[in-house]
Structure formats: structure tokens, C-alpha cells
């Protein structure tokens with residue numbers, strides 16, 4: 001994080017954001033790991049890969065948070081979980097604007113309640129790139145546009161729309177429902193700056209439905225949710 005922030009600061013004096021996953025370090029048992037590997041195997045096979053057990057499950061969030069406070073980026077954004085109000089207060093005291101990510105209205109309201117300055121409303125079109133932290137994953141499968149509309153109507157903080165936004169007309173649709181900005185992911189995978197490999201980096205034909213453009217992880221998450229209905 002320190003290297004990344006200093007590289008950005010060397011390149012520009014403009015404000016920038018840093019983004020963290022809010023998560024507890026998991027300690028899954030062997031059977032759970034095996035089940036996950038079996039479930040992922042067909043997806044890996046599509047690309048000629050074999051799933052393996054990661055050497056490290058995730059970074060230590062508390063250590064990352066302390067580093068973030070010391071680095072003081074203009075924006076600190078979070079996904080896959082929520083901060084406490086004292087943590088948000090600490091970031092505000094460090095001069096950071098705080099943005100949370102929500103997959104349901106209840107999560108967006110929770111971010112507003114702990115003092116977030118804005119919330120990303122991440123609809124089900126974000127697929128595997130969204131982390132539900134309150135309630136059932138299946139019950140959180142709400143489309144981006146209805147989620148944005150509800151958040152914009154009922155919250156007093158700005159809403160950033162995310163999920164399935166691929167072009168100007170979908171940005172305009174989100175804005176017309178009250179989004180102040182949008183956050184895009186999949187659409188940037190074919191940019192020159194993207195780190196994805198050549199087979200997937202080929203330009204996609206246009207027009208194409210957003211869900212067809214989603215990577216395997218996104219399709220898997222969407223399928224997992226719809227097949228449990």
C-alpha cells in the first residue's frame with residue numbers, strides 16, 4: 001500500500017482513492033476448501049488451469065487500516081464488509097472521504113449510519129465482484145437500477161451506481177434514477193492498462209448484453225444465486 005501510494009503521489013499531485021476489502025482472515029476447514037476447489041475446477045478448466053489452495057487467504061485488515069490512516073488518501077473506499085463508526089471517524093480525522101459498497105438498501109443504510117460520505121450501490125449485475133455482508137447472499141440479488149433508485153430516494157448521501165454499466169446510455173440511465181456517479185469494472189477489462197491475458201483481452205463485439213460480457217467468476221456467482229431459487 002505504501003509503495004502504491006507513493007507511486008501515485010510521484011506521478012500526480014491530484015487526489016486519489018484507495019480501496020480495501022473489509023474482511024476477517026478466514027480459517028476454512030479442509031472439507032470446505034476441497035468443496036470450493038471442486039466447484040471451481042470446471043471454471044479453471046475453461047482456461048486450462050488447475051485450482052490450488054492459496055498460500056495466504058487475505059491481508060490482515062487491521063494492519064491495512066492502520067496503513068491507510070497513515071497514508072491519508074483523499075478517498076478511502078471499502079467493499080465486502082462495513083466499518084464501525086469509530087473507524088469512519090478515524091478516517092475523517094485523517095482527512096479521508098469514506099465510501100462504502102452496498103448490495104442491498106439495508107447495507108447502504110448501514111453505511112450511511114456509520115457516517116460514510118457516499119455509497120456504491122452494487123447491483124446483481126456485478127456478479128462475483130459484489131460482497132453481501134448483511135443477510136442472505138440470495139436475498140441480495142437486486143438489479144442495479146432498482147437498487148440505485150431506492151438508495152437515491154431514501155438516503156441523504158450520494159449514490160454511485162455499479163453493476164452492468166458498460167456505456168454512456170447505461171450511465172445516463174443510472175443518473176436519471178438519482179446516481180451521482182457510476183463505478184465500472186468489467187468494461188475496463190479490455191483497456192490497454194488492464195492486466196488480463198491476451199485471449200480474454202480481445203475486443204468484444206458491440207452491442208452485447210452486459211451479462212454476456214461478464215467473466216467466468218461473475219457468471220458463476222450469478223448462476224449460483226439463480227439456481228438456488
Ligand SMILES: Cc1cc2nc3c(=O)[nH]c(=O)nc-3n(C[C@H](O)[C@H](O)[C@H](O)COP(=O)(O)O)c2cc1C
Pocket residue numbers: 019078079101122125126129162163164165183184185186187
Ligand atoms: C477484475 C475486477 C476487479 C475488481 N476489483 C475490485 C476491488 O478490488 N474493489 C472494489 O471495490 N471493486 C472491485 N471490482 C468491482 C468494480 O469496482 C465494480 O463495482 C463492478 O465491476 C461493477 O460491475 P461491472 O463489472 O458490471 O461494471 C472489480 C471488478 C472487476 C471486473
